[in-house]
Amino acid sequence: MSDAATASAETVARPGAFQEFWRYFSENRGAVIGLGVFVTLVAVALLAPLIAPHDPTMQNRDALLVPPVWQEGGQSAYLLGTDAVGRDLLSRLMHGARFSLFIGLVVVTLAMAVGVTLGLIAGYVRGWLDVAIMRVMDVILAFPSLLLALVLVAILGPGLMNAMVAIAIVLQPHFVRLTRASVMSEKTRDYVTAARVAGAGPVYLMTRTILPNCLGPVIVQATLSFSNAILDAAALGFLGMGAQPPTPEWGTMLAEAREFILRAWWVVTLPGLAILITVLAINLIGDGLRDALDPKLRRS
Amino acid sequence: MLHFILRRIALIVPTLFGITVLAFGFIRVLPGDPVLLLAGERGLSPERYEALLTQFGYDQPLWRQYLDFLGGLAQGDLGISIITKKPVLTEFMALFPATLELSFCAMVFAVAVGLPAGVIAATRRGKFLDQAMMGTALIGYSMPIFWWGLLLIVVFSGMLGWTPVSGRMSLMYYFPTPTGFMLIDSLLSGEKGAFASAVRHLILPAIVLGTIPLAVIARQTRSAMLEVLGEDYVRTARAKGLSPMRVVGLHALRNALIPVITVIGLTTGTLLAGAILTETIFSWPGVGKWMVDSIFRRDYPAVQGGLILIALVVMVVNLLVDVAYGFINPRIRTQ
Numbered sequence A: 001m002s003d004a005a006t007a008s009a010e011t012v013a014r015p016g017a018f019q020e021f022w023r024y025f026s027e028n029r030g031a032v033i034g035l036g037v038f039v040t041l042v043a044v045a046l047l048a049p050l051i052a053p054h055d056p057t058m059q060n061r062d063a064l065l066v067p068p069v070w071q072e073g074g075q076s077a078y079l080l081g082t083d084a085v086g087r088d089l090l091s092r093l094m095h096g097a098r099f100s101l102f103i104g105l106v107v108v109t110l111a112m113a114v115g116v117t118l119g120l121i122a123g124y125v126r127g128w129l130d131v132a133i134m135r136v137m138d139v140i141l142a143f144p145s146l147l148l149a150l151v152l153v154a155i156l157g158p159g160l161m162n163a164m165v166a167i168a169i170v171l172q173p174h175f176v177r178l179t180r181a182s183v184m185s186e187k188t189r190d191y192v193t194a195a196r197v198a199g200a201g202p203v204y205l206m207t208r209t210i211l212p213n214c215l216g217p218v219i220v221q222a223t224l225s226f227s228n229a230i231l232d233a234a235a236l237g238f239l240g241m242g243a244q245p246p247t248p249e250w251g252t253m254l255a256e257a258r259e260f261i262l263r264a265w266w267v268v269t270l271p272g273l274a275i276l277i278t279v280l281a282i283n284l285i286g287d288g289l290r291d292a293l294d295p296k297l298r299r300s
Numbered sequence B: 001m002l003h004f005i006l007r008r009i010a011l012i013v014p015t016l017f018g019i020t021v022l023a024f025g026f027i028r029v030l031p032g033d034p035v036l037l038l039a040g041e042r043g044l045s046p047e048r049y050e051a052l053l054t055q056f057g058y059d060q061p062l063w064r065q066y067l068d069f070l071g072g073l074a075q076g077d078l079g080i081s082i083i084t085k086k087p088v089l090t091e092f093m094a095l096f097p098a099t100l101e102l103s104f105c106a107m108v109f110a111v112a113v114g115l116p117a118g119v120i121a122a123t124r125r126g127k128f129l130d131q132a133m134m135g136t137a138l139i140g141y142s143m144p145i146f147w148w149g150l151l152l153i154v155v156f157s158g159m160l161g162w163t164p165v166s167g168r169m170s171l172m173y174y175f176p177t178p179t180g181f182m183l184i185d186s187l188l189s190g191e192k193g194a195f196a197s198a199v200r201h202l203i204l205p206a207i208v209l210g211t212i213p214l215a216v217i218a219r220q221t222r223s224a225m226l227e228v229l230g231e232d233y234v235r236t237a238r239a240k241g242l243s244p245m246r247v248v249g250l251h252a253l254r255n256a257l258i259p260v261i262t263v264i265g266l267t268t269g270t271l272l273a274g275a276i277l278t279e280t281i282f283s284w285p286g287v288g289k290w291m292v293d294s295i296f297r298r299d300y301p302a303v304q305g306g307l308i309l310i311a312l313v314v315m316v317v318n319l320l321v322d323v324a325y326g327f328i329n330p331r332i333r334t335q
Helices: A002-012 A017-027 A029-051 A089-125 A127-141 A145-156 A160-187 A190-197 A202-238 A250-260 A265-293 B002-029 B034-042 B046-055 B062-074 B088-123 B128-141 B145-159 B182-189 B194-229 B232-239 B244-272 B276-281 B287-296 B300-328
Strands: none
Touching: A017 A029, A017 A265, A029 A089, A029 A265, A089 A127, A089 A160, A089 A202, A089 A250, A089 A265, A127 A160, A127 B002, A145 A160, A145 A202, A145 B002, A145 B276, A145 B287, A145 B300, A160 A202, A190 A202, A202 A250, A202 A265, A202 B145, A202 B276, A250 A265, A250 B145, A265 B128, A265 B145, B002 B062, B002 B300, B034 B046, B088 B128, B088 B182, B088 B194, B088 B244, B088 B276, B088 B287, B088 B300, B128 B194, B145 B194, B145 B276, B182 B194, B194 B244, B194 B276, B232 B244, B244 B300, B276 B287, B287 B300
């Protein structure tokens, strides 16, 4: 995510802007730490099949609920212990990172692509099309997002793919609103008028002239949505409507581990901790991005 | 002011209309025949099927069905639950006080902790306390609350045995519940220990549900305070020699509160809509858990009616927030 974000910031702004962006971003110590954690997570996710000590779905009947290695009864073969059917927790967490990051990436891409397009059209064209788009978004926003996602998954059928589509649908109104507001304020600026006078068509004006100047807040919203997507997907998994067992998705793992809550703390604590660390890292990056991309908020 | 309120209400109408379309469409886009879905697992004889088709009006054209559906809504008829055979509205109203009580306590917790935390962080800007508080707030904001709830259960119910794991009231007590709010009903009942039991049942769910609002309120308060503390009138108040307590508490906080109140209002709307995860973890018999259960039991009329009612609650709360906001901040009214 951060790579994509910085890359677009680079193309958006004037030459040398990336250095400026990085200067502001790196002033925020939390954001740099978040970025470091995030990069590590991405590396773990990419390398999971190579570095995970065990197959994440392989059950070992001789090692059920083995505690982590530092606790009494722990085995060095299972650094973070095993779950109720003897699967290695560390391997499952590593593979889980792939799911969570993949979910975040797909959901944000979907929500952003649809949301920015609709927002651009609504803000540029205005008129009845604008009214229609915004009223539909109001309807989506009238429901609590997790509830709507649950209902959508109930319609589409449980599963990771449908959960991602559902979450993208409930997240995209934020992109629509944000883009529309920026487009409306940019549209009346002189540089847009100048481009129109110079003969630019509406599509060119929308995508080449106006859009790049609206991307700052959209990028910040994208990081927020990224962490929301991971949380919502985990919640759906936890409720049994997201990824289905034995998929090593963190929320699904938590749901499976719930009954062992008082007997084996590690099967419940560790997947949740993984979710928290990932979401926290992304939110830290988001805070840093907001500071760096929004001059008004700088140094506040 | 009246004009402002009327305009806000007018803005709601199209959304409300959209919500009914969505809820109406919900049962019809589900894969499978609606009558068979309503019949459940047991199946139907062809005659009964025909009878039900006519009874529910599924033999009518779609627009006709929608108009009938709207007509029913106008009379408070939201359908009948397949499982309990009771009207959906009755079910909802029976469960709503539980959700209301939980959301209210969660919000009290969030404001009581979040607001002072935000103010203190702003006055100690950049210091260790500020960083520690805002770091904690960001952790709270990033919290998967279903996990947070489980952790609190492990510690406070499992290890320490201080709080019960689920429900609203110990089975030891039995008393009438005229208001539906356990805290009030337990006091009214006069049963010894019932109120304490209600509090013990409520405390963990309220903390879990209040965690993210708390973080949002603390962050919002801090940034609003920082903005206000830089204003001229605050400098004037300081220059007058007013005590820092008075400057921060009276001059700054009052002006910083407007955005904070907005955040509180908007969060309340979502909390009231049924805290799905919190209610599920603590088996709290509220609207959120009822919706999840209904989805799992394929009780589609309940889901359909619940969707409409929940959206209605959210919109009414948001409307009230808007109106309250208009009272506090006159500039909004003219926009």
